[in-house]
Amino acid sequence: MVISMWKNLLQTMKERILQQRRMSVYNQAHGYEEELVKKQLQQFAGGSINLTKEDSGIGILTLNNPKIMNAFTGTMMLELQERVTELENWKDGKGLIIYGAGNTFCSGSDLNVVKAISNSQDGMNMCMFMQNTLTRLMRLPLITVALVQGKAIGGGAELITACDFRLMTPGSEIRFVHKLMGLVPGWGGGARLVRIVGSRAALKLLSGATRVDPERALHLGLSEETLSSSDEAGALEEARAWLSQYTEGPASVIRATKEMVAAGRELLLEAALRTEKDIFGTLWGGPANLQALATRPKHK
Numbered sequence: 374m375v376i377s378m379w380k381n382l383l384q385t386m387k388e389r390i391l392q393q394r395r396m397s398v399y400n401q402a403h404g405y406e407e408e409l410v411k412k413q414l415q416q417f418a419g420g421s422i423n424l425t426k427e428d429s430g431i432g433i434l435t436l437n438n439p440k441i442m443n444a445f446t447g448t449m450m451l452e453l454q455e456r457v458t459e460l461e462n463w464k465d466g467k468g469l470i471i472y473g474a475g476n477t478f479c480s481g482s483d484l485n486v487v488k489a490i491s492n493s494q495d496g497m498n499m500c501m502f503m504q505n506t507l508t509r510l511m512r513l514p515l516i517t518v519a520l521v522q523g524k525a526i527g528g529g530a531e532l533i534t535a536c537d538f539r540l541m542t543p544g545s546e547i548r549f550v551h552k553l554m555g556l557v558p559g560w561g562g563g564a565r566l567v568r569i570v571g572s573r574a575a576l577k578l579l580s581g582a583t584r585v586d587p588e589r590a591l592h593l594g595l596s597e598e599t600l601s602s603s604d605e606a607g608a609l610e611e612a613r614a615w616l617s618q619y620t621e622g623p624a625s626v627i628r629a630t631k632e633m634v635a636a637g638r639e640l641l642l643e644a645a646l647r648t649e650k651d652i653f654g655t656l657w658g659g660p661a662n663l664q665a666l667a668t669r670p671k672h673k
């Protein structure tokens with residue numbers, strides 16, 4: 374009995390690790406040693422990443438290091454990974470809002486960390502760690518929204534591109550300042566930005582280190598809407614209401630919809646079509662489908 378429970382536990386852990394590896398971009402085959410990277414990031418402490426999971430199926434992820442405009446310390450990078458793992462295992466989740474404490478989004482990587490790991494190998498390790506985490510965030514079966522108040526700068530601008538949607542508050546700004554730091558994006562924000570706004574607009578925003586205000590972001594399709602509130606509580610409430618238009622209904626259907634769109638976005642057509650068929654198969658004849666049929670709805 375104990376042995377079989379132990380075997381089941383091992384099997385579950387193995388499946389979870391395999392699933393995370395499939396979701397990630399880098400593993401040992403790419404010379405990426407996650408445990409070593411984690412040990413190094415652990416040395417740069419400060420701030421936190423907090424997650425609350427609401428009964429409505431909406432999660433709220435807070436970047437919390439307001440003294441330095443929510444810049445990412447090493448431990449915040451580690452905590453972000455932990456929170457993403459928690460969200461991957463949240464089976465009732467439907468949506469996620471990411472925002473920054475203290476009325477501003479995030480000013481990228483903590484410059485103290487940037488200076489301390491300024492050799493190429495350490496930089497690449499940090500880049501692979503963050504790309505893995507943000508890719509897993511992007512692939513969550515949740516509809517994700519970045520609520521941009523204040524500034525989203527550098528790595529903060531990269532983080533918002535890992536969300537499905539962006540909402541901005543009046544006076545807020547998105548800015549890829551990498552060029553001014555002698556860099557290009559490294560957390561996957563360059564590749565994702567091209568897919569969101571197209572290569573010409575992305576090239577302008579990156580090579581000009583351009584300030585993007587809410588009006589320009591709307592015009593580029595980088596933001597969905599400019600909210601009317603500037604204060605934290607009001608903006609969060611507006612973001613919740615905006616997201617709830619898309620998360621109403623059974624979790625199984627919302628999650629399947631996001632997974633299908635993510636496959637369409639990332640895979641070649643034939644693979645995306647096969648994935649769509651597989652996802653369809655999980656819903657057809659299922660509880661939400663049968664209930665809808667039983668109530669004979671008309672979609673007037």
Ligand SMILES: CCCC(=O)SCCNC(=O)CCNC(=O)[C@H](O)C(C)(C)COP(=O)(O)OP(=O)(O)OC[C@H]1O[C@@H](n2cnc3c(N)ncnc32)[C@H](O)[C@@H]1OP(=O)(O)O
Binds near residue numbers: 481
């Ligand atoms: C692949 C990842 C690439 C990266 O993310 S590299 C990092 C890119 N980010 C940056 O270079 C941001 C540098 N900071 C700034 O430009 C300005 O602080 C910023 C964000 C425009 C805000 O300007 P202001 O509104 O005038 O506020 P401020 O400068 O007085 O900042 C308030 C306090 O926050 C600190 N801070 C802001 N961003 C930081 C960061 N990334 N790392 C470390 N500390 C940071 C800033 O030094 C200031 O602290 P203090 O009051 O001087 O002690």
